[in-house]
Amino acid sequence: MPANLTPEFLEARERFRKAKTDEERLDALMEMLATIPKHKGTEKMRADIKRRIAKLKEKQEQRRRSGGRSGPSYHVEREGAAQMVLVGPPNTGKSSLLALLTNANPEIAPYPMSTFRPCPGMMEYEDIQIQLVDLPPLTREYTEGWVFSLVRAADGAVFCVDLSLDDWRGAAEEALELLRERHIVLGKGPTRQLDWRTVELRTLALGTKIDLASGKAEDFREWAAERFFSTGLVSLETFEGVEEVRALIFRAAGIVRVYTKKPGHPPDMEQPYTLREGATILDVVEHIHKEFVERLKYVRLWGSGKFDGQHAPLDHVVQDGDIVEIHTH
Ligand SMILES: Nc1nc2c(ncn2[C@@H]2O[C@H](COP(=O)(O)OP(=O)(O)OP(=O)(O)O)[C@@H](O)[C@H]2O)c(=O)[nH]1
Ligand SMILES: [Mg+2]
Structure with missing residues (x-):
């Protein structure tokens, strides 16, 4: 046949x-x-x-x-509102960035391949915490399989590119190619499974060492704009651009914060619930308390650009900073 x-x-x-x-x-x-x-x-x-x-x-x-043969393998327990991996070619400042933004103390060295195991740290952003995971560099000779597994499982990526190099573009593209061979695409996102084995990660492209890279910023922005979700530039030497990095990482993580209020009370702005971008009012209700879904009467919403306490449709997609008031039977 x-x-x-x-x-x-x-x-x-x-x-x-x-x-x-x-x-x-x-x-x-x-x-x-x-x-x-x-x-x-x-x-x-x-x-x-x-x-x-x-x-x-x-x-x-x-x-x-x-246990034998396969070498060490690492797993990083997820913590906080999202998990973002720091990836890139060797010596691009990944560990320096982790040390600056979190409480972690990774090894930082003036030579490549200084990181050989994952190092997580928690980055505070306003009222939430995002987990950053520093990883060994991406090189054809050196990168072990578990690095790719950790990248695949993340909510998004910060792709570090050392702009002090003459051929920063070549180095960056080689690292991207290596990921692509493992069916990982760093791109605009949203972070999702593209087919049965390929994942796309929403990615912030971060040009580092701009203190040593005069005149390259515009080229980098142009190169990155068409490929990635967003672009940033930093120097961990002069701290130029560092202020903005937290917000850039938060946006690339693809999460929204939703606050709750009880009827007749002011909203609780201390502890937001965090959900994936694209979550609906119904997702929020379910996230807060599964039981609420069955007993739900209606939800009042403040925010989303135009709501000021009106009843919100259950399929309404919430935005960062929205406030909900859940009414149940
Ligand atoms: N001038 C300058 N040096 C930097 C900057 N960021 C990092 N460095 C230096 O670059 C070197 C490498 O930094 P690391 O943070 O170890 O780089 P890495 O990407 O973690 O390196 P690997 O783990 O080997 O891939 C160190 O000597 C840092 O001090 C920067 O913005 N400007
Ligand atoms: Mg490192």
Whole structure:
């Protein structure tokens, strides 16, 4: 029976044949399974692909359990309203930025590859805290798999580019390419899964060391504007631009703060609830208390540009700084 295989499938099968490691094999098989036409004529092939995937996964699992060979791997517990990773080529000031914005004490060194494990720290922004995670640099020779896993799991990225380098653009593009090979796209966002294996992270592109980079700021802005969500420029030497960085990171994190008030009382402006951008009034109610959803009568809203205590539709998308008053039965 003709199988009508697609070019995508054939390409993945070719990749599978050429694969040298189990990781590459598994990746190619997953792609084959995703792109194979699903009809009677491919039933046997699909079963075969699934069997091979199961086998490889089992092998990986065994290797993980026995602990050996794969080297260290790190996990960073999420804390605060969002988790943002600091990424970029070596020596671009990632650890310096973490040290400046948070309580953390990462290793900072005048030579590349000084960071070799993740270092989290909490950045205060007005009334909330955002977790920044400093990571080892992105280089073809040096970066281990777990770095990419941590990047994938983040809410957004701060991509550091050392503007004191003559070829800052080449260095930046190499790092982006490395991420792209691992199916991670630093872009405008919103942060989301693009397909079954590719994620896009909303990204702030941060030109660093501008004290050593006279005349390059405009070129950098131009280069970054079409690729990323936002652009910033800092010197951690003269502290130029540092004030703005917190707000830039907050906006790239893609979260909104919502405050609550009780009927007849002023709003509680101390402790906002934080939700992902795009959240609706109903999401807010559910976030505050799952039970409220069933007992909900209506929600009064202040903010969102035009609301001043009116009833808000449940599908209304909330904005940063909105105040809600929830009325239940
Ligand atoms: N002149 C100047 N130097 C800076 C600036 N930011 C960082 N540096 C210096 O650049 C060097 C590298 O800084 P790190 O923060 O260790 O860079 P990194 O990106 O964490 O480096 P890796 O972990 O090796 O990738 C250090 O000597 C810093 O003091 C800056 O804005 N201006
Ligand atoms: Mg570092």
